[in-house]
Amino acid sequence: MPELPEVETIARGLDKRVRGDVIDSVWLGKHREPFKSSPREIAAALPGTRIAEIRRVGKHIVFDLVRKTSRNGKVSMQWILHLGMTGRMLVCSPEEEIPKHTHAIATLSSGRELRFVDPRRFGRLSVATEQGFSGPGTEPLTVTAEEFAKLFHRRKTPIKAALLNQKLLHGVGNIYADESLFRAGIRPRRQAGRLTRAELDRLHGALKEVLREAIKLGGSSVSDYVDAEGREGFFQLQHRVYLRTGKPCLACKTPIKRLVLGGRGTHYCPKCQR
DNA sequence: ACTATGTCCTGCGAGC
């Protein structure tokens, strides 16, 4: 389940390994779901471009691409990738077996391949020619306490649902929403607009803290998440509430409760979170 | 303008 820390880890790994390489050709599978831009558009845009940089924006991985024109000019474009629930972008050698659910392969000048594999097909690939893809919302790692508080002003929706709303903050998913609410001592069902400024400040701090710690540990491997090198993360060992239903709270030993909020499993400590 | 709900998709585990 790639959220901000997992996507950051993958983007860093990809940048380290394939930055500067050139996309020679692209193969796209027959399923249509993985392609937000038309397959024709993607296949026309990518070949012949050099990968200038790979970075994370929200839960998106952005490949900044450059193509040299005949008159010594440069054309910039972007290859934008969302991993959905089960998406992986792997750097492989062409000899490696192609796994089931491989939807796209980019062959690189170095002889390697970039492979997009996604069993559940919630992931999306797209290309953009306009500059500066910035995602739908605000970056949680750089937002100020003031801006953070303003995002939730007068909102009637539960704070957990607001944290997951990518138009407000982008990059926060189910794991880090639950973990940051626990650290801030706030119940997931509380109305976002009714939180005090002190509570919002605690949540702002807790969210940044939990995201930074998770990035340090290479993200959380819960279902089948692995980074660009195929390695698992270790932050799942630090989870205090997520998927710990019935287990004792690490702060007060009260059993962790689970409820469904906005269709998502939600975990919290009834004593520590008010 | 917000908010809530249904939909997409496969793999996995529970239950018989």
Added chain:
DNA sequence: TGCTCGCAGGACATAG
């Protein structure tokens, strides 16, 4: 053992 069934979840469309 082997089958069916229900469920998980991010983003988006649609309805209220």
